[in-house]
Amino acid sequence: MKIAFVSYEYPPDNAIGGIATYVQQAAHLLAQRGHTVEVFTASPTRTGCEAFPGLKVHRIQPLNRTSFPQEILATFAQRHHVVNFDVIEGPDCGAEGREIRQQFPDLPFVLKLHTPSYMLAAISHIPMTRLAQARFFLGSLRRGKWPQSSPAYHYRADPEYQHALHADVLSGPSQAILHQVQTDWQLNPANFINVPLPYIPPAISLDIPLDTSTQRVTFIGRLEIRKGILDLMRAIPLVLQQYPAAKFRFVGPAWPSPQANLNMQEYLSQKLRRYAASLEFVGAVPLDRIPEYLAQTDICVFPSIWENFPLVCLESMAAGRGVVGSHAGGMAEMLDGGNAGLLIPPKQPKPLAEALLQLLQDPDRRQQLGGIARERVLTEYSLENIGQRQEASYQAAITRHQLKFTNSPSIHA
Template sequence: MRILMLAQFYPPTIGGEERHVRNLGIELAARGHDVSLATLWHKGQAEFEIDQGVRVHRIRGTMQRFSALFVEQERQYSPPFPDPEALNAIRRVIIAERPDIIHAHNWIVHSMTPLKVWSKAKLIVTLHDYSLICVQKRLTYQNRVCDGPALIKCLQCSQGFYGTAKGFSSTAANWIWGTVERRMVDMFLPVSEAVARGTQLARHKVPYQVIPNFVPDNVAMLRDDEHPLLEQLPDGDFLLFVGDVSRDKGAEVLLQAYAALERQIPLVLIGRSGKDLELDVPSNVRVLQGWPHTAVMAAWKRCTIALAPSIWPDPCPTVAMEAMASGRPVIASRMGGLSDIVADGETGLLVPSNDPQALRDAIQCLLDDPARRNQMGIKAKERIAEFESKSVVSRIERVYQEVSA
């Protein structure tokens, strides 16, 4: 089958979504599919390359050339409407690649929908977040989970988040082109039940199947146990958080819970410092930045308990999967995709979000019970088989076959 993937970012620009897209493309190519990918070009990147069997076309967009509205920290985002230059570039890629399936990720799909009928390809969209209905993609309103879109509310929220110009234009465009997307897409693949509910797929009666993110089958082995950065980790037991050290990811709540522990073993936070949070870090807490993935995987293997205390409905965080693949129990918020990943009481503990006392009690519970902690780690390694590529990519292949039938 000839498959063209569309993604606004691709490595070396890296994040959870980018790693998912790359791993999916490589796995599909390894399974015998003819795989190509179109992604936005960034400075210093090759316009064309072959990445382990995936032909990568890097295209230019008008918004990136002439507008700073969709550029952040040198990351060039797709807008929530068709970008003229990107649309024309995707058209050229389609002519060259002649795909049977076009599998899009995020707002770059809007530069594809006007070409859908002409392309004669089936269109699939993986929903990695809530951008189908929420212009800020997080489905939060006034620091709480949003109960659904309303035009005036969305305009006020987006202008507070993006500023007046970008907020107004993005909200209006997302309402219009979200409607077009629902009509044109042959199958939506939300990465969690939370994303399916949050984007109101059932209400709009569009076809969808929940298929989560995944990790490589050998992810637990993709670690560098000799990496020099590992010298920054504490000796002995420690708690580990990986992700943006931000309010949304629960960093503030975590530090409050940590301060109340009876026995404060070291706490390590690995990730970028969030703009929305200035932390007063105690001496027993280490904040580490710029770690490569192989070093992070080695850190998971060394830690005692993994922590994912998000206070927003995190769609499907792969960090929880990576911790489980490393045989570590996960304490996570009972919200978003974390509820799909962590089996409460079996592979870890789920606690109410934004509740420092509940988080503190869960951490203390596992610290005081090494036998239960170890048993959860064993169960976590068993459960992660559901989220490995051999399981998840096979489900995606079945979707390709269903929509092509």
């Protein structure tokens, strides 16, 4: 097949988050399996094309992320005229494939569900302080309105929903995201396909021994509310009261905190100042250094409020770490319902502390779970398995697109 990806994010120029990692790994995976693959992406510093075996990466310098879907259109049109792509894939966030989809309606289209913006907005909402809540409430009443914390969401007015209506297949890495989007957007479940993200574990991670003894718990990811960082903050004193030898390391950039004048690292440091000797903040690190930090920890913790398919969980599993993760979202599937790690409810610091204590106090259990997790990565998320499922999703999009012209099925439920 001749496959095109459109994505504002792509390493190394725009290695912003999980989308960038996914597109890079998926593009290389499909190229290795003999497909012709081209990626249309952005860069803050350069324009041009890089060629790899079976893969071309086209970069432009757009004015901003919002303008990227329009500005990438000309580059794609030139290449489509030469290559005649069989299928194109784009992300839900920002509806980045919308201009290409409108210009080339005959091209089969797969929408990859990473996490739509409406979900990110709801999950990432920073709670107001009590004083701010009181002012907001009284101000609304003075204006003669009943106070609402945020505008009501109407999915039919959402550009990302409108973009989804034109997709031949909506592909999601977890059953959780498929169910959530199908329910919220009232779409036909027959158009949804579960394709986990490909993951190529580095040899250095697979070589990490299971029986480490660092007493360290590591959080890897953005220090932001939707990652459950505030719940971890409240769980840390509960852990240290019973296990004073525990150490906590935070690897990732600091995002806004509930206090406007402090970023999240500063906020955590202030709230946990009594436990400063047990804390370490590393900040953001390059992806290729993650295994180094995994080798220096016993337990990885991901208490997200909701998470679609966090690759950092697979990275930790490949390293054989004991994983404590939220059961809200796709992490429950990655950890096989709790067979490959401990699952905890989001927004509940006490069960989180109890799970961390269980693995700190029982290294044999932690190592057992780490071994199961590593084996699961090598089997369930193998390149052969994911490659076949990815190809099947594209073939389904091509077939469904062709059928539209014969019986005109609707994406609506």
